[in-house]
Structures are given as C-alpha cells and as structure tokens.
Amino acid sequence: xxxxxxxxxxxxxxxxxxxxxxxxxxxxxxxxxxxxxxxxxxxxxxxxxxxxxxxxxxxxxxxxxxxxxxxx
Numbered sequence: 105x106x107x108x109x110x111x112x113x114x115x116x117x118x119x120x121x122x123x124x125x126x127x128x129x130x131x132x133x134x135x136x137x138x139x140x141x142x143x144x145x146x147x148x149x150x151x152x153x154x155x156x157x158x159x160x161x162x163x164x165x166x167x168x169x170x171x172x173x174x175x176x
Contacts, residue, residue, distance in 0.1 A: 110169065125158055126157045
C-alpha cells in the first residue's frame, strides 16, 4: 500500500483487509521509536498512532512524526 509519510510516498505492506501495522510503517519510513507517529486527516485533525496498532488508511489521510512535546 502506498501512503504519504512526512510528505513523501512510501510503500508499506498491508493485510488483506487494508490495514497497516504501525511498527512496519515506522521501519519502512525510518521513524525512530522515540518520536510520536501521527495520522493526519484531510481536515487537518491529528490522531496519535500507538506502537503495534493496526491502522486503516482512508483517502486523503497521511502520516507524520514529530518531536516529543515536553513542558517545563
């Protein structure tokens, strides 16, 4: 399955139902484990994707990683 990750297209293996494993996505796109992975919808809303989570990507959705937010 081809998805957009940080503005570039990557090919990620999908299961028969069209789901993508977040750990595979991280590995293929080179996202370090210490950075949060976000799923961004076409409306601009973001959702945190947890490690080991199976994600079903709809048209117009993309992924991005970001620095971990710290307060203080």
